[in-house]
Amino acid sequence: MTKCPVCNNEMVEIGLTVDGSGLVMRSCSECDTRTWHRDGEEVDLDGVLHDISSVPTRYKRSLSD
Numbered sequence: 001m002t003k004c005p006v007c008n009n010e011m012v013e014i015g016l017t018v019d020g021s022g023l024v025m026r027s028c029s030e031c032d033t034r035t036w037h038r039d040g041e042e043v044d045l046d047g048v049l050h051d052i053s054s055v056p057t058r059y060k061r062s063l064s065d
């Protein structure tokens with residue numbers, strides 16, 4: 001489990017697939033810190049939001065517990 005870099009709480013991972021590219025959002029329920037990763041590399045939130053907004057209906061999401 002990934003720890004939050006801010007408060008050290010456990011982060012929840014949410015996987016998204018955007019145009020065949022795997023994205024992972026890690027979200028902290030304590031302080032609401034979020035990090036985004038694509039193909040194992042951290043990405044800028046702005047870039048991710050741009051990608052998602054360009055394909056609003058074609059991504060699948062799944063929760064991983």
Ligand SMILES: [Zn+2]
Pocket residue numbers: 004005006007008009028029030031032033
């Ligand atoms: Zn946190």
